[in-house]
Amino acid sequence: MPELPEVETVKNELAPHVVGYTISGVTLVWAGIVRSPSAQNFSSRLIGQKITGVSRRGKYLILNLSGGEVLVIHMKMSGSLLIKPAAAEPDKYTRAVIYLDGETALHFRDPRKFGVMWLVRDKENIVGKLGPEPLKASFTPQILEKRLSKRKAPIKALLCDQNFIAGIGNMYADEALFAAGIHPLRLGGSLSSNEIARLHHAIKQVLETAISSKGASIVNYYRPDGELGTAHFNFRVAHRRNATCPECHAPIERITVRNRGTYLCPCCQPSP
DNA sequence: CCCGGAACCTGAAGGC
DNA sequence: TGCCTTCAGGTTCCGG
Numbered sequence: 391m392p393e394l395p396e397v398e399t400v401k402n403e404l405a406p407h408v409v410g411y412t413i414s415g416v417t418l419v420w421a422g423i424v425r426s427p428s429a430q431n432f433s434s435r436l437i438g439q440k441i442t443g444v445s446r447r448g449k450y451l452i453l454n455l456s457g458g459e460v461l462v463i464h465m466k467m468s469g470s471l472l473i474k475p476a477a478a479e480p481d482k483y484t485r486a487v488i489y490l491d492g493e494t495a496l497h498f499r500d501p502r503k504f505g506v507m508w509l510v511r512d513k514e515n516i517v518g519k520l521g522p523e524p525l526k527a528s529f530t531p532q533i534l535e536k537r538l539s540k541r542k543a544p545i546k547a548l549l550c551d552q553n554f555i556a557g558i559g560n561m562y563a564d565e566a567l568f569a570a571g572i573h574p575l576r577l578g579g580s581l582s583s584n585e586i587a588r589l590h591h592a593i594k595q596v597l598e599t600a601i602s603s604k605g606a607s608i609v610n611y612y613r614p615d616g617e618l619g620t621a622h623f624n625f626r627v628a629h630r631r632n633a634t635c636p637e638c639h640a641p642i643e644r645i646t647v648r649n650r651g652t653y654l655c656p657c658c659q660p661s662p
Numbered sequence: 663c664c665c666g667g668a669a670c671c672t673g674a675a676g677g678c
Numbered sequence: 679t680g681c682c683t684t685c686a687g688g689t690t691c692c693g694g
């Protein structure tokens with residue numbers, strides 16, 4: 391499931407294969423992957439445009455195009471972006487293929503069909519409401535404290551809310567809360583300044599470590615060359631069913647928060 | 663504005 | 679072995 395570290399890895403590894411190349415063809419195997427404009431317009435407006443840069447905002451990947459438009463891609467839960475030779479046959483789950491200078495092809499593969507692409511002039515229509523980027527220097531403990539104040543939702547739900555903070559999903563929310571020693575059901579507004587400082591540090595540390603491991607391949611995450619990431623080998627609680635806490639050896643607990651599987655150590659993360 | 667729950671989708675895993 | 683049910687979760691939509 392691509393979250394910030396996975397999308398960051400895809401951005402870094404995709405860039406050398408796409409930046410400076412011109413889109414020579416588009417095949418929409420499943421047109422539903424394009425949110426806007428119409429499938430017809432999407433293809434015809436893309437062809438002939440050169441990709442001038444790749445960036446990331448939260449879990450969104452953004453391709454800048456020479457014509458001034460922007461191709462925004464969200465891989466949601468099961469999507470991957472693969473670089474292949476132009477002649478490679480799309481597999482069963484490939485929903486769209488973008489050909490680059492007739493040499494290589496970018497395959498958008500997505501078994502679950504949650505993934506989305508938009509071709510727009512102003513990306514702010516799509517990413518404009520996202521919360522702060524957690525790895526930017528401008529994301530400080532003071533900013534986090536201000537955003538948490540008076541919030542009554544569980545801290546886990548807030549961390550997964552893209553308008554509260556961008557890029558964190560189920561896995562990294564669990565990892566950050568464990569690293570900070572905070573129970574996922576604690577209400578946002580109930581955290582002390584000390585806890586907020588620990589959480590702020592944990593968020594940055596967990597995301598940076600995962601990026602250095604090229605993301606976590608728990609399910610359906612592939613890098614553009616088809617390789618997996620290794621960040622999940624460093625997970626201390628997330629998805630560790632029937633395991634024990636690496637700190638205190640208590641059995642890791644699994645609860646549900648907002649209908650999402652949530653892993654924690656009942657000893658290191660005291661319940662509210 | 664804030665919060666919680668359902669819906670979207672399909673492969674994997676579990677139950678009988 | 680095989681059918682059926684449940685689970686997985688990022689985002690959006692809707693109701694309170």
